[in-house]
Amino acid sequence: MGPLKDVKIIEFAGIGPGPFCGMLLADLGAEVIRIERKDNEGKGDINDIHNRSKKSITADLKNKETIGEVLKLISQVDGIIEGFRPGVMEKLGLSPDTCLSKNSKLVYGRMTGWGQDGPMAYTAGHDINYISMVGALHAIGRKDQNPSVPLNLVGDYGGGGMHLAVGMLAGLFHAIKTGEGQIIDSAMIDGSASLMGFFYYLHNIGLWKDERESNLLDGFAHFYDTYETLDKKYIAIGSIEPQFYKILIDNLGLNFEDFKNQMDKSLWPELKKRIAKAVSSKTRSEWTKIFSGTDACVTPVLSIDESFNDSHHLDRKTFTKVGDYNQPSPSPRFSSSSLDLPNPAHPAGADNDEIFAKYNLDPSMFK
Numbered sequence: 598m599g600p601l602k603d604v605k606i607i608e609f610a611g612i613g614p615g616p617f618c619g620m621l622l623a624d625l626g627a628e629v630i631r632i633e634r635k636d637n638e639g640k641g642d643i644n645d646i647h648n649r650s651k652k653s654i655t656a657d658l659k660n661k662e663t664i665g666e667v668l669k670l671i672s673q674v675d676g677i678i679e680g681f682r683p684g685v686m687e688k689l690g691l692s693p694d695t696c697l698s699k700n701s702k703l704v705y706g707r708m709t710g711w712g713q714d715g716p717m718a719y720t721a722g723h724d725i726n727y728i729s730m731v732g733a734l735h736a737i738g739r740k741d742q743n744p745s746v747p748l749n750l751v752g753d754y755g756g757g758g759m760h761l762a763v764g765m766l767a768g769l770f771h772a773i774k775t776g777e778g779q780i781i782d783s784a785m786i787d788g789s790a791s792l793m794g795f796f797y798y799l800h801n802i803g804l805w806k807d808e809r810e811s812n813l814l815d816g817f818a819h820f821y822d823t824y825e826t827l828d829k830k831y832i833a834i835g836s837i838e839p840q841f842y843k844i845l846i847d848n849l850g851l852n853f854e855d856f857k858n859q860m861d862k863s864l865w866p867e868l869k870k871r872i873a874k875a876v877s878s879k880t881r882s883e884w885t886k887i888f889s890g891t892d893a894c895v896t897p898v899l900s901i902d903e904s905f906n907d908s909h910h911l912d913r914k915t916f917t918k919v920g921d922y923n924q925p926s927p928s929p930r931f932s933s934s935s936l937d938l939p940n941p942a943h944p945a946g947a948d949n950d951e952i953f954a955k956y957n958l959d960p961s962m963f964k
Contacts, residue, residue, distance in 0.1 A: 599626025599927070600934040604769065605674035607632060608651065609658075610945075613749070614757030614785065615680030615708040616647035621762045623650040624927035624936060630674075630952055632656050632667070635963075638946035644920040648942035654953070655946035656963050664690045666962040671696050673956050675772070676704035676765055683713050693780045703778040704768035708761050710752075712784035724752035724785070731790040732797075732807075740810035740817075756788025813837070819869035820845060820859065823898060830881035831898035834872070844893040849875045 604627040608619040616631075623629040629651040633641075638655045641648065656663050668691070671677060677696065679686055686692055686707075693705045707713060710722040728734045728751045729744075738745035761783035768781050799805035799812075810817045820836045836845040839859065846856045849872065858864060876884065881897050888895040899907060905916055905923045916923045920941040927936040953960045 598934070599624070599936045600931060601625040601627040602934075604628070604676075606630070606765075607671060607674050607677040609677070609679040609681070609686075610634065610637075611680035611708075613647075613680075614753045614761065615678055617754055617758030618706070618708065618761040618765065619651060619678055620647050620649060621758065622765065624939065626934070626936070628652065630654060630670075630948070632658075633945040634658075635946075639944050641942060641944040643941040643944070644922050645942045646919070646924050649919055649924070649939040650937070651943065652948040652952055653943040653945050654949050654963070658689050658691075660962075661690065662962045666958045667691065668696070668699050670952075670956050670958060671703065672699040674700070675702070675769060676706060678706045678708065678761070678765070680708040683709060683718050697778055697780075701778055702772045702776055704765055704772055704781060705778065706761055706765050706768070706781045706783065708757060708783050708785075710785045712787060713782045722785075724749035724757075727752035727756065727785040728789050730786055731793055733789055733793050735807075736793075736796065736809060736815060738809050740808065742809075744809065751792060752785045752789050755792050756790075757783070757785040760785075760788030760791065817862075817865060819865050819872050822869065824873050824876040826879060826881040826884060827877055828880040828882075832876060832881055832884050833896050833898050835894040837894070841892050841894050844891050845895065848887055848891065848893060848895075851875055 601622060604622070606619065606622055606627050606629045608616065608629055608631045610616075610631055610633040619629045619631065631648060631651045631653045633653055633655050635655045635657040641653070656667060658664065658667070671691075679691075693707075696705055697703055709718070710727055711717040711720065725734065725746060728747075733751055734744045734746075736744075737747055761781065764781040764783050768779055772778050796805055800807060805812050809815060812818075814821060816822045820834060820842055823831045823833050825831055834845065836842045842856075842859050843853060846853045851871065855871075856868060879887075884895065885897045897903075904910060910916055914926055917926045917938055918924075919939045924939065927939060930936070949960070949963065952958070953963070
């Protein structure tokens with residue numbers, strides 16, 4: 598079992614970052630009980646990665662008698678995760694004050710886009726909106742094009758689900774040390790700003806120009822970008838350190854004397870053209886073979902399907918089969934704790950009988 602064995606978490610069903618946080622905790626061994634809408638009973642995709650390794654019960658949260666039983670359940674667990682707009686849990690009778698009065702050690706995790714307060718707190722938003730407000734979206738993409746959308750990795754999953762998971766773990770640790778529970782206000786806009794911290798620092802000290810494709814790590818540098826190969830595929834080059842950069846240039850078959858002034862930005866556009874020309878002369882597999890085992894920091898740009906069959910991933914078991922499809926294996930890895938392989942997501946309400954019995958809940962209050 599994982600290091601969170603015996604930790605019990607209630608997750609109020611939602612989408613995206615909240616369930617992702619619950620998935621991370623379940624991967625680490627926590628018992629995560631997902632409370633879903635009564636009218637969804639029996640439904641659900643067993644291949645939904647967000648809900649893997651969780652238990653599922655159904656409840657009508659608009660029924661006051663059901664809320665009483667939910668509070669009984671809350672009194673017996675270590676934490677809850679909810680991702681409603683501010684005020685919704687209060688209207689349901691499940692406010693932080695109410696829940697903490699039933700369980701003083703409770704870690705009450707709240708996931709929102711804009712936070713529990715502020716002028717935008719009650720408005721709708723998505724990943725692209727949160728990252729647009731902290732400078733992240735502005736910084737990603739080519740200079741002469743619209744900002745590039747980085748999937749929804751930054752706001753939803755990095756600044757959202759991962760950010761809340763860190764908060765939950767810190768809250769649980771605090772509760773163990775002090776016996777005191779607390780509320781975790783995890784806002785995707787705050788988490789996204791946290792992820793941008795390094796770039797704010799570089800900008801503050803004059804080492805980051807506030808324009809796309811104008812800096813070391815945004816595709817402007819000839820030694821930190823992607824390049825098209827002969828077979829219309831791509832390789833990724835990240836040869837920042839001088840010793841790695843030398844290996845790159847030598848293996849590309851270029852004259853290092855022409856490239857020795859690595860950090861002269863005025864040379865970058867021309868040097869990039871020369872690297873692009875060299876890379877286009879061979880296929881991706883040829884370059885992969887040439888750079889294999891070197892410290893040049895050159896890798897193939899793999900598609901999703903290709904990544905499943907990459908030799909490094911196969912050796913480390915980076916992916917595992919859950920249900921019908923490949924999913925990432927639980928991580929990180931621990932020296933003493935053994936992480937179980939994930940189980941497919943359970944249909945809504947599949948664990949009603951088990952959870953009601955385990956926590957001494959009245960099944961009639963959930964009908």
